[in-house]
Amino acid sequence: MTRRTRLLVFAVGGLGLLVVLVIAMAGIPGFGGGLHPYRDRAVAAGLAQRTPNVVASVNFDLRGLDTFGEELILLASVLGAATLLRTTRTERRREPPAPRSLPSTVLAGYLMLPVTLVLGLDVVVHGHLTPGGGFQGGVVLATGLHLLYVAGSYPALRRLRPLDWYEYGEAAGSGLFALTGLAGVVAGTGLLSNLLPHGSFGSLLSTGTVPLLNVAVGIGVGAGVVVLLAAFLEAEVATR
Amino acid sequence: MTILVCAVLVLVAVTGTVVVTTRDPKAQAVTLSVYGLVLALLFFALQAPDVALSQIAVGSALVPLMVLLAVRTVGKGVGKGRDAK
Numbered sequence: 001m002t003r004r005t006r007l008l009v010f011a012v013g014g015l016g017l018l019v020v021l022v023i024a025m026a027g028i029p030g031f032g033g034g035l036h037p038y039r040d041r042a043v044a045a046g047l048a049q050r051t052p053n054v055v056a057s058v059n060f061d062l063r064g065l066d067t068f069g070e071e072l073i074l075l076a077s078v079l080g081a082a083t084l085l086r087t088t089r090t091e092r093r094r095e096p097p098a099p100r101s102l103p104s105t106v107l108a109g110y111l112m113l114p115v116t117l118v119l120g121l122d123v124v125v126h127g128h129l130t131p132g133g134g135f136q137g138g139v140v141l142a143t144g145l146h147l148l149y150v151a152g153s154y155p156a157l158r159r160l161r162p163l164d165w166y167e168y169g170e171a172a173g174s175g176l177f178a179l180t181g182l183a184g185v186v187a188g189t190g191l192l193s194n195l196l197p198h199g200s201f202g203s204l205l206s207t208g209t210v211p212l213l214n215v216a217v218g219i220g221v222g223a224g225v226v227v228l229l230a231a232f233l234e235a236e237v238a239t240r
Numbered sequence: 241m242t243i244l245v246c247a248v249l250v251l252v253a254v255t256g257t258v259v260v261t262t263r264d265p266k267a268q269a270v271t272l273s274v275y276g277l278v279l280a281l282l283f284f285a286l287q288a289p290d291v292a293l294s295q296i297a298v299g300s301a302l303v304p305l306m307v308l309l310a311v312r313t314v315g316k317g318v319g320k321g322r323d324a325k
Contacts, residue, residue, distance in 0.1 A: 032242075053290070055290045056290075123293065131289035131290045131292075131293055132290065132293050133290065135294060136290070136293040136294050136297050139294075139297035139298055139301070139302055140297050142302075143297065143301045143302055143305070146305070225302065228306075229302075229305065229306070229309075232305075232306055232309040232310065232313070233309060235309070235313045236309045236312050236313045236316075240316070
């Protein structure tokens with residue numbers, strides 16, 4: 001295909017996209033308007049399940065299957081990245097060089113490490129009550145763990161990060177999500193239905209399966225991101 | 241409220257342009273991180289704290305870290321290729 005033909009194909013496609021986008025945008029409601037049909041239904045449904053954070057109710061209760069799909073997408077992308085970044089025959093493993101962090105960086109890193117881990121756990125377990133949830137908390141936990149690399153050294157990170165267990169953790173998180181979903185099928189209420197007691201509004205153990213699924217996603221995402229970053233770090237720090 | 245949203249939107253446009261015009265990929269990882277924070281600010285102003293939290297965690301910590309590590313690894317490979325020649 002010559003450059004001219006490619007440009008022609010692009011012009012036709014781009015023009016078509018532009019026309020369709022303009023037609024679609026002319027039909028959407030105005031910015032910040034008062035008409036929100038989905039909000040009205042979702043808030044009512046979330047409050048009926050006694051979930052203060054309606055976003056969590058949408059993600060883990062009303063549309064749990066979508067979230068399970070996203071969890072599996074992350075699992076697949078971590079698998080793909082780990083496969084691509086594996087140590088190949090032309091590369092050799094080496095001892096990671098000693099870090100040269102500034103003393104202020106080391107201090108900040110060690111001060112922030114426990115704070116970040118507690119914050120991550122807090123975001124996971126309160127996902128059904130306040131903004132946050134398994135995904136956000138899991139990423140905070142996983143990236144927070146790497147402060148140990150920034151402040152300390154790569155061997156220190158390796159000791160705190162037995163990678164096998166994080167691989168099991170990622171599988172266990174996705175598995176727990178799937179089992180919770182299948183429990184609804186066994187109980188006869190439907191896949192990923194909220195079959196546990198809803199509890200009292202605003203308490204930690206309430207809203208049925210939502211906190212359970214949040215913890216499952218937290219384990220899966222946290223472990224998955226650690227495995228993902230480990231693949232990148234091994235390729236950069238420990239090979240030559 | 242509208243003024244706040246407009247101001248943050250302008251900030252998003254400015255930082256986005258800075259990311260695009262930064263040529264060095266290593267520096268770009270840093271500007272991308274700042275852009276991620278500003279985007280989180282926009283989500284927060286639009287009353288979407290859940291999305292803002294995801295944006296802070298992924299957009300301003302995880303992605304820049306992965307970009308930096310990838311750039312360094314690729315840079316090592318380029319050096320090796322030149323040595324072989």
